[in-house]
Amino acid sequence: MALMVRVNGSPRRNSRTSVLIDAVGDAIAAELTLQNARIDFSSVGPEILSALVRDRLSPEGERAVQLAECADLLIVGTPVYRASYSGILKHFFDMVDKDVMRGRIAVLVATGGTPLHGLMLEHQLRPLMAFFSMHTVPTTLYAVESDISDGRIVSPAIVERVNRAAREAVAMLLGRQGDPDAYGGNSMRRRHNRPTSFDEEARRLPG
Numbered sequence: 001m002a003l004m005v006r007v008n009g010s011p012r013r014n015s016r017t018s019v020l021i022d023a024v025g026d027a028i029a030a031e032l033t034l035q036n037a038r039i040d041f042s043s044v045g046p047e048i049l050s051a052l053v054r055d056r057l058s059p060e061g062e063r064a065v066q067l068a069e070c071a072d073l074l075i076v077g078t079p080v081y082r083a084s085y086s087g088i089l090k091h092f093f094d095m096v097d098k099d100v101m102r103g104r105i106a107v108l109v110a111t112g113g114t115p116l117h118g119l120m121l122e123h124q125l126r127p128l129m130a131f132f133s134m135h136t137v138p139t140t141l142y143a144v145e146s147d148i149s150d151g152r153i154v155s156p157a158i159v160e161r162v163n164r165a166a167r168e169a170v171a172m173l174l175g176r177q178g179d180p181d182a183y184g185g186n187s188m189r190r191r192h193n194r195p196t197s198f199d200e201e202a203r204r205l206p207g
Ligand SMILES: Cc1cc2nc3c(=O)[nH]c(=O)nc-3n(C[C@H](O)[C@H](O)[C@H](O)COP(=O)(O)O)c2cc1C
Pocket: 010, 011, 012, 014, 015, 016, 017, 018, 078, 079, 080, 081, 082, 083, 084, 111, 112, 113, 114, 115, 117, 144, 145
């Protein structure tokens, strides 16, 4: 069974970024039978930051890095800090083996204080995933503080983007079924064998 790992680069416990991460993660999990795991820097962050190099990581920090290395699908989320992704997220990925992530799929998620910094996802986070030869889902998710209230997304446009990103991630995962060379090939099963909302939408397309 495929493994989906939600990585939240925020050190905050009541993180707005986690709301977006969970919205897309839950939408994907509603379509596919997956194993679910999460890496929250609000808890494991001190373990990651206390090591400058991987062989100095605590067992808990090492487990978190290995979890990311085992993922078929990563949802990588971060708050915008100083117009970039958070430093701890970068430090975490500096520990990840550069050769093992090829072909994995990533959904890119961020929250910030200003809409002006939404392109950080395209200019900085997508290239970081490209360094690892990972495939990134085309639709990225970015929200500002007013888009999230009481732990819920209140912007219909962002809800629509969440659903679109989830459909794209599901399509990319299912596209690997039967391809023995693709990472995660044959490991996905559709829940109850029912069509996904992506299939239903595809049937409505002309031609
Ligand atoms: C140290 C720091 C730097 C920040 N820098 C930016 C920034 O450059 N651009 C921006 O849009 N928001 C910035 N913010 C705001 C956060 O990105 C925003 O509040 C985000 O939603 C917090 O996410 P979280 O609740 O998941 O931690 C910054 C916040 C902090 C604490």
